[in-house]
Amino acid sequence: MNRGSIDSVPSGPDSGRFPADQGFDNLPPSSTKPRFLDRPVVRRASTALERRLLQWFLSACGNPEIQVVLWDGRALACSRELPVGNILIHDPVTLRRLLADTEIAFGDAFTDGTLEIQGPLVEVLMEICRALRNAPMGGLFGRILNVARRWRSHSVAASRKNIHHHYDIGNAFYEMWLDERMQYTCAYFAEPGMTLEAAQLGKLDHVCRKLQLKPGETVVEAGCGWGGLALHMAERYGVSVRAFNLSHEQVAYARKRADAVGLSRRVEFVEDDYRNVSGKYDAFVSVGMLEHVGLENYPELGRVIDRSLTPSGRGLIHSIGRNAPQPFDPWTDARIFPGAYAPSLREMLTVLEPFRFSVLDVENLRLHYARTLEHWLERFERSTDKVAHMFDESFVRMWRLYLAASIATFKIGGLQLFQVVFTRESNNHVPWTRSHLYRDEVLS
Amino acid sequence: MNRGSIDSVPSGPDSGRFPADQGFDNLPPSSTKPRFLDRPVVRRASTALERRLLQWFLSACGNPEIQVVLWDGRALACSRELPVGNILIHDPVTLRRLLADTEIAFGDAFTDGTLEIQGPLVEVLMEICRALRNAPMGGLFGRILNVARRWRSHSVAASRKNIHHHYDIGNAFYEMWLDERMQYTCAYFAEPGMTLEAAQLGKLDHVCRKLQLKPGETVVEAGCGWGGLALHMAERYGVSVRAFNLSHEQVAYARKRADAVGLSRRVEFVEDDYRNVSGKYDAFVSVGMLEHVGLENYPELGRVIDRSLTPSGRGLIHSIGRNAPQPFDPWTDARIFPGAYAPSLREMLTVLEPFRFSVLDVENLRLHYARTLEHWLERFERSTDKVAHMFDESFVRMWRLYLAASIATFKIGGLQLFQVVFTRESNNHVPWTRSHLYRDEVLS
DSSP: OOTTOEEEOOOSTTOOSSOGGGSSOOOOGGGSOOTTOOSOOOOSOOOHHHHHHHHHHHHHTTOOSEEEEOTTSEEEOOSSSSOSEEEEEOSHHHHHHHHHSHHHHHHHHHHHTSEEEESOHHHHHHHHHHHHHTOTTHHHHHHHHHHHHTTSOOSHHHHHHHHHHHHTSOHHHHHHHSOTTOOOSOOOOSSTTSOHHHHHHHHHHHHHHHTTOOTTOEEEEESOTTSHHHHHHHHHHOOEEEEEESOHHHHHHHHHHHHHTTOTTTEEEEESOGGGOOSOEEEEEEESOGGGTOGGGHHHHHHHHHHHEEEEEEEEEEEEEBSSOOOOOHHIIIIIOTTOOOOBHHHHTTTTGGGTOEEEEEEEOHHHHHHHHHHHHHHHHHTHHHHHHHSOHHHHHHHHHHHHHHHHHHHTTSSEEEEEEEEOTTOOOSOSSSGGGSHHHHHO | OOTTOEEEOOOSTTOOSSOGGGSSOOOOGGGSOOTTOOSOOOOSOOOHHHHHHHHHHHHHTTOOSEEEEOTTSEEEOOSSSSOSEEEEEOSHHHHHHHHHSHHHHHHHHHHHTSEEEESOHHHHHHHHHHHHHTOTTHHHHHHHHHHHHTTSOOSHHHHHHHHHHHHTSOHHHHHHHSOTTOOOSOOOOSSTTSOHHHHHHHHHHHHHHHTTOOTTOEEEEESOTTSHHHHHHHHHHOOEEEEEESOHHHHHHHHHHHHHTTOTTTEEEEESOGGGOOSOEEEEEEESOGGGTOGGGHHHHHHHHHHHEEEEEEEEEEEEEBSSOOOOOHHIIIIIOTTOOOOBHHHHHHHHGGGTOEEEEEEEOHHHHHHHHHHHHHHHHHTHHHHHHHSOHHHHHHHHHHHHHHHHHHHHTSSEEEEEEEEOTTOOOSOSSSGGGSHHHHHO
């Protein structure tokens, strides 16, 4: 055990500090300029104070099995002979920022390239997340953040701005790495090895079966993305759909597709907030919108569902969740999903309980989301040249971190994916068992 | 619409006030002495005040479509030509009690025979429950009761007394109307028409599959009844079981069965409180105990599970539940299940959330419990002579009301049955989908 001792990094590709077969560069950091960056290498050596502060900092972070390497090649070794990977800090300013404002600075430094990760990216992030979870200060910070975050605004205007930030950066970008149906939510892999296309189609059918859709029925969808589910329900299950979405780009895209497949008479895309849903429907469905609703609006979402469902109506809410209440980390909140929140299952139920909805079925698809994200990251990595051309290298690194960190978080259980099926209390026309969801799967 | 008008009851079996083909007596109440009772018929006529009070009372109860008939044959007609059934009140004292302390007095009067129900018992009770749910005063009373009931004691000593009250009234009694495995919890009917024996066996397998039991593993069971699940797990799934129960009679019975089938080396029955569970296990299971734990002990139950489960451990809690918090009615609390409480799903999750358990699956088997209870009531009715001989006629009527009212409540959605499957946050060895639960069902 040599935790905390300060070594210089062994040089050469065979230093063996992390498995070399991961397909990542394994060059000694002291001899390389940061990738993607065209700025001068810092010449001054790190000070004893800087290294001591970093050591204290790593201990407060739960001592992840990661080797941190400073700009002068000096490294803080961890207790394992083979750390999961290296973090390279390329200049003193980045180190100072990291110490002062860790959660924002880590992601920002990765984005601008002043911090690099050597080794298998997802595994390194998993190791950091695991260590943080057991860190002495983690719990308290989490609780303080949680209280603070609840007061973020989710007014109709603020929601519109939040949604615009993430979803209106260009359909062409998402087309590069999503499946052909543009499903930007967790897929359902009946078999772990199936393709993303098949698994996203599987998700659509899984949702439709859970909703027990029958031809001629009406469905309202809250948060419809690029319209894939709405079109699928209309085409394969013979229902009429009104689908709501705040993203202008997504709605325009969805309408075009509805026209192209001749479904615009049965699928209406409405560029509006879920709070403005009107009318009565046989089914309510929302896939991947609850994350943007904000806890304080859950009662209102419940009211919308309650006034929208017929007496025999069914509903399904599909959302990223948590095992216990916890906010998104500040970087994701600031840079990726402003105002997003992944509720615990208990928090999700505050949507339904005030209206005595009967929960029929809850399924947790956590590992399916990790698998979905692995497909996305793989496709994304194949398109980085095009993405860099469309935006820039920083954007590529930001999205790389976001996708890889999401995989890591689902894999260590920091995030869950809940599908909650419900109906009205008095509705006895519910399937006797759930075997109808598995007919194809079992026979195939 | 003649709500509230006072008629005298038409006489003769063909009066047609409720469907006559339900297999229940349809004799004009004015001419009959209460069944099962050997006491003088009241001669005096009902007063205008009595009838007016009763009318006000029925309106406060949400005006169920039931005809109430007084001891002198005068009836308060309801708005329907064919009411669901008649309630006969055989003397003025019973009426006074009903007005003063409805929820206790109704069940007690039914038990002692001073109140009778003519017509299909379950349907009449469903109609009353439905009306009460929409009654103007229902909500407020419910909330007050809910607060009051939380303070009932569930200390180890009080729990022992509560459990003794219901479960130690004699194994011979339960043997008359339960299945051969003595399952006194909701069965799982893969097909609605299957026998109770098959459906209870189906439930045991459904639970074991959800727990992913593997040969050689260890299981702790909290609240094991007569030991049916513990023995089944050991026999069919090759696991070792420690099963806890406070009921002396049930534990004695279970030990005898374990001896008889040669499983006493692998199944240990412990006559003790779940709070005294010690050791580490691969699975935690509790079927039908949470109802007796008391909300205030949910965190303690969570702690017990947390300290008992191995890192890859799985758990299942099977419990009667509600769509929203609500206490049991006072009669059930006083006469049938002292201290029992059916939690909402959100309340159930307070057991798991503090320990970051990951909920994998929630299934609601509400209609399966209605079906199970229909089997129990049918078997019970075939044994009433023996039950009356063992106890008395009042006991027969009390249990008839309890079973029939339970069917009614599950049917109208007043009660739910939740099976919640969970594991530790970090356990990734979970089934990829739930199709393994349905292999037999789909193929058969």
